[in-house]
Amino acid sequence: MICIVLVAGHGTVLETQIKYDDTGLYSHLTGVPKALLPGIGGKKILDFWWETVNTRQLFTEVYLVTNADKYKHFERWATANDFPVENIVNDGSTTLEDRLGAVADLQLVIHSRRLQDDIVVIAGDMLCADQNFDIAQVIRFFRSKPGELIIYYELEESEKSSSRGIVEVCPDSHRISRFLEKPHDGVIQSRLASVVFYCIQRDSLSFLSDFIKMQPRAADRSFGRFWEWLINEKQLDVFGMKLPTGFQLIGQVGLSDYTKWLTHYSNKQLDNPTKPITCRSYARVGLIGNPSDGFNGKTIAMTISNFWAEVTLTESQTLVGHVNTSTHNHKPQNLHRGRRVQESRYFLFPLQVLVPHPLNDPTEFGSLQDLFCISRKEGYLGGLRLLQATCKKFYQFCSKQGIALTKQNFTLKYDTNIPRQVGLAGSSAIVSATLKCLMKFYNITDNDLPKPIRANFILSVETDELFITAGLQDRVVQVYEGLVFMDFSKTLMEDQGYGNYVSMDMNGLPPFWLAYLSDPSDSGRIHSNVRQRWLSGESAVVEAMETFAALTDRARAAIQTRDWSTLAQLMDQNFELRRTIYTDECLGPGNLKMVQLAKQFGSSVKLPGSGGAVVGLCLDNARLMEMRQAFQEAGCVFCVIGPYNPSISTASGQH
Structure with missing residues (x-):
């Protein structure tokens, strides 16, 4: 590819205001081209773009097109920065009135140097908030699409859409369906702004000449008008890629705006490295409907504050x-x-660093017996593989979704108190917390990765990358948090790719309790051959999954009316139905022992996940305390559940 950097602007407001500024603070910048003004971190704006594109692996040549008035400035810059002076193209203009226009400047370079390759076009006077994004990722995305590529970003709250070219982008195909150059407020809903950062296929370069013939005035030969014509009128296939950062074209602002944005972006750069990002995700209990989440059923689950996974990301x-x-x-x-x-x-x-957890990722053992015991209880590589798989899948997702990431390095470490192999979604909690950190670090918003898609993403990390048997319930409730009703009906899953997820009121919940085995077996084995039987259409299994869904609908109504005795009965029915489908042999003696013990105290009881733990509802506080002692004497861990309510935690600053 060929990269062309445009720096041929004339007589801007900024240049004039610097010239006549009476404070004396900017006198040393008088006459300096916009692209050579100070950018983030004291570097010239053009220095940043040259560092970004100065890679032979991507570009065979980089050209700079400027005007006759500023040519000497760029010639001096080129000799000081190892830029080939012979690659500076002079368009011959000396005033705003005799300028060629941005599109004509691009065509001048292409014709004068007889270029016949794909082109990357960048405005060299564009201030960028993040100074190290991955341009190779941009090129790879361009190569994967059958058309041109426009880079866009999401406007900040203080920016008006009337100052930018605004695009509408199809979230699935990433095709730009509409382009409006500086539209009036209210004309378009989109807040996605195009910047002068384009990739153009060599076969499409002929459109430049066609456009210039249509626009005799240099003022009309802007890239905004060019893309507006190509997309809206010619209906050319043009795709969009998002850079999750901010941009300002310095040629369009005055001195106050330039200093404001420079300070704003500089502060962002200073803030990020010094503030580690820490995110938590919570264990969950399935209250009703499970395990039908993997069988187009319905469930209600709740995050609990007792157990959590926490991930910390620090910029390296x-x-x-x-x-x-x-x-x-x-x-x-x-x-x-x-x-x-x-x-x-x-x-x-x-370097990107993933820090092993001292307890969950041991690499040193006191003896072979010590290795055996730890491996038997904790498995292999604990949560470290979850961090690595999440990072890998995150980069893959962003590349596919047209989101270019900065080339920032970080250190990830995690901690968790969720007991292993008892079906409380400990693995997905680590993945969920890691994803939260990555989204914050790279400025990925809910618009880029909506909650329903986020749950699918977390599931794919575990199933596709690590081959963990799992369903969507855990991931959905850990993304939405709180008490969540989930409908995974076949129609919904096929039509939109995810289910219907509804957060429920958590006020006045009754005392749920949790008990788990201190030495559980592998919880994943509990699924047995039920999936194969369901896929083959066995009537008993299909009807059972439909019944799980019906129980969930009734439980939802009971929760809404605060009918806790009915909810308790439904939880008991949920377990008995599960027992008939999975059999006692599959459920295992440990789970059955805990269920039988709970029933002795008149409590409802069921499995909250895939096995190794039980959850129940006991409306008699005195019996609850007696049951707690009985479970502890039986060698189980018992705790009263503390529901995690995200609205309360967020309001109090705990989330």
């Missing part, structure tokens, strides 16, 4: 690596991106 600047060069001529491998310091004995290089 560099990692120090030691190289011993005193006695051997060892050459450091794969460190070419770093720089050598302290007499060639240390290197600094960026």
